[in-house]
């Protein structure tokens with residue numbers, strides 16, 4: 042283990058042995074995956090996503106139970122939510138905040154965190170804010186974020202549309218410089234395209250204190266992603282993903298206009314990617330087609346949510362193996 046990794050301010054803040062956070066991936070980062078990441082020395086964030094209270098209670102409970110005999114790992118369990126959705130119904134957030142053992146952190150992404158942050162920070166729970174542009178940075182810091190996650194457009198799942206979004210490679214050092222000048226007590230994680238030790242070492246060389254990893258940990262045995270979907274991602278290369286609003290329309294998700302979604306660019310995506318207005322105007326038949334694809338696990342129609350880093354995923358390993366391999370490989374760059 043390299044000192045540079047274990048001594049990163051982010052690792053020290055949460056008592057981690059490696060400066061990695063599991064991305065709180067909606068419906069994929071369940072209790073088993075979050076617990077496995079915490080046991081492997083990373084921060085395990087449950088994917089509270091849209092804030093389904095039943096799902097969040099079940100998965101958070103599974104993780105807490107799995108960690109019940111390991112207090113140090115139990116202290117590395119937290120949860121993430123989609124900010125704009127919490128403004129409509131925050132009961133899942135309240136459930137996590139009201140637990141006897143407070144969460145290690147709450148992560149908020151996609152929207153102004155200020156209002157929700159007040160309550161989180163007042164309870165002494167560290168706040169992690171994922172941002173996509175420099176313009177969002179002062180707002181997140183003013184809201185009381187202890188950790189900023191800079192998300193590049195390479196990332197899997199939701200993020201800023203390509204026209205406004207940033208690439209991880211330039212975004213991370215620009216945030217690092219701003220934080221050094223204005224808020225040196227705030228830690229920084231890179232998100233988007235970190236899928237192996239080279240990515241973690243690169244992120245830290247660019248000024249991050251660690252990385253938030255989604256796609257690579259989505260494709261693990263403990264993830265709630267279907268094995269058949271993971272097999273698609275293992276086969277795919279980084280050229281095979283695209284950002285668009287296609288799957289949000291098909292899933293009837295009411296996302297704010299500035300965000301879209303990266304997934305494998307499958308046949309159904311290709312069919313609609315240049316006809317979004319038409320799809321929006323008359324989506325019923327396409328939604329039925331999509332739902333039939335999901336039911337049949339037919340991934341030429343159902344979405345497979347991974348980012349460009351899918352080209353670096355060659356097997357469906359355990360989360361422990363993935364975290365150990367990333368940590369080992371990154372550590373070799375700092376010896």
Ligand SMILES: Cc1cc2nc3c(=O)[nH]c(=O)nc-3n(C[C@H](O)[C@H](O)[C@H](O)COP(=O)(O)O)c2cc1C
Nearest residue numbers: 064066067090150196197198233234255256346348
């Ligand atoms: C399957 C999947 C689901 C995601 N769901 C969420 C989510 O619910 N909330 C969130 O803040 N970010 C979500 N993200 C984005 C991650 O937080 C993170 O920015 C991204 O995974 C980092 O890029 P990477 O996938 O290349 O590691 C999701 C990502 C993936 C791959």
